[in-house]
Amino acid sequence: MEAFQWQPAPSPAAAAALVNQTTAEAMLTLQDTPSAQQAVLVKAGGVDLLDLMKEGLVNPRRLVDISRLAELQGIAREGDGSLRIGALTTLAQIAAHPGLRQSHAALAQAAAMAASPQIRNRATLGGNLLQRPRCWYLRSAAHHCLRKGGGHCFAFAGDNRYHAVFANHGCAIVHPSTPATALLALQGRVELLHPQGRRRQVPLEDFFVLPEADMHRENILAAGEILTAVRLPPQSPASRSVYFQVAEREAFDWPLAAVAVVLDLDAAGLCRQASIVLGAAAPAPWRARQAEALLTGATVNEETAMAAGEAALAGAAPLAQNAYKLPMLATLLRRAVLAAAAPQPRPQGS
Ligand SMILES: Cc1cc2nc3c(=O)[nH]c(=O)nc-3n(C[C@H](O)[C@H](O)[C@H](O)COP(=O)(O)OP(=O)(O)OC[C@H]3O[C@@H](n4cnc5c(N)ncnc54)[C@H](O)[C@@H]3O)c2cc1C
Ligand code: SF4
Structure with a gap:
């Protein structure tokens, strides 16, 4: 791994102002070019980002650490029964939350089945939704595939046993987030904070994108945007x-x-x-x-x-x-x- 600077963010707004690329954008540039090494990226639990850095797939100049921001923590129930889950809530906290297990059981079950206990203790919901796909060609520095800006998909003629069976034209990744499956079924929305201070809420169905819309990224997160929370509507008693x-x-x-x-x-x-x-x-x-x-x-x-x-x-x-x-x-x-x-x-x- 290359040397990088470390900057704790004092607030979500400060983090948004500091970050200059999404990880997907940073991975598009070949890693030994000067612009690739100018990336300033946001880091939450670091489980996926540090993996990518250790593999030489992304080589940022600086990491902006948001992992200690209290504003992004915790699960709160609103008066109407809806839930607001802070982006830094860990998968372990989601899996163990008694109220959520009762009202939005599919999400608690999905979080409990993801990864391992150690990873669930560290992995945040925001980082989980934004982790990069697991396609082994994407994760190999030796394969400059379509999703990283190259000219070829290696999976179609290669090893595609873990790949997509729907909408797999051009690129056949499967979405890597286990909680995302449940969140979409529960009509979840993400809350986003733009570097210029604007906030928006986007239904998850519109947040994720297919390769036919954009081959190079899995979602519409803009450079510098911070995912602050996930919102779930109330479930009817029946x-x-x-x-x-x-x-x-x-x-x-x-x-x-x-x-x-x-x-x-x-x-x-x-x-x-x-x-x-x-x-x-x-x-x-x-x-x-x-x-x-x-x-x-x-x-x-x-x-x-x-x-x-x-x-x-x-x-x-x-x-x-x-x-x-x-x-x-x-x-x-x-x-x-x-x-x-x-x-x-x-x-x-x-
Ligand atoms: C062995 C193993 C097994 C695993 N199994 C599963 C599994 O079964 N199911 C599953 O879903 N996952 C699985 N994972 C993946 C793991 O859950 C994710 O890597 C983790 O959730 C990422 O969260 P993080 O907080 O560490 O994110 P980070 O690594 O810190 O960040 C991930 C990405 O999101 C961006 N980011 C993070 N937070 C924000 C934010 N708030 N706003 C804007 N950008 C942000 C970062 O820039 C980075 O690009 C597994 C991982 C391992 C190592
Ligand atoms: S499936 Fe997508 S990520 Fe995997 S090799 Fe093909 S283009 Fe790259």
Whole structure:
């Protein structure tokens, strides 16, 4: 790793004013050029950023450390039942938060399944949503691929067993964030602070971008912008959410396939609304719209859950080595829908 300067930020606004590039922009420039070495980047937990620096994939002049900013910490419930989760809240804090586990269960479950206990203690929600993809060619200094500004995708003719089965034209990364799958199903929004002081809220669905819109980045974060929080709307009392995944190892690993399901059911088990998102399937968390449409207005049972699992695969285009993901996604979705619709245990003492 090259030498770099270290600058603790006194406030989110000061951090925004200091930072001059996103990590995706810094990775676009070949690392031995003078402009690549002028990057000033924001660092939260440092789990992903320091990895990229150690691999020589990014070579910043300075890191602006936001990890001690109290304004970006913590989980707060607003009067209407919505949640504001500060960008520096760790995955471990999200997984363990009793209120969140009750009201937005899919997010707590996704956070609990990400990485390992040590990483969850360090990894922040903001950094997790903004981590770079795991494609091994992207992560190899020897491969100057399309996403880093090169002229070639190595995955199509190479090893693509962990790559996307949807929207994989041009670049076939899968989005790396496990919590993002649940956050999209729960209709999350990110709160962003611009270097000139403007604040904006963006639905996650519009925040993440597919390669067809921009090959070089995974989201619309602008240079210098700080992700300050994630907001989740209140869930109706009849709504239940579930996150399921399958990975090669139970811990310390990204999923091979994942699904988050949010169902709003009436007393007779009829589904009033379904929100279903697939993870590890596409370059951004992937809404399974056909499955949502199939379940909305239907009674949830084994038959409709299985049909939803099949419907979710509409438009899939697996690569040479990753068709195995399709039955995994369909089965996870069927199980998650049935779990979300299952009678809930009565609270103790009732
Ligand atoms: C072995 C291993 C297994 C893992 N498994 C999983 C897994 O299963 N699921 C999963 O989701 N992740 C997994 N991860 C990834 C890990 O969760 C992320 O690297 C971590 O969450 C990044 O968070 P951080 O706070 O350390 O971010 P940092 O490394 O500090 O930052 C990441 C990026 O975000 C930017 N950034 C950070 N915070 C902000 C902010 N508030 N505003 C603007 N920009 C910001 C930084 O500039 C950088 O580009 C794994 C990692 C390892 C090493
Ligand atoms: S899938 Fe994307 S990140 Fe991976 S080699 Fe191809 S262009 Fe690069």
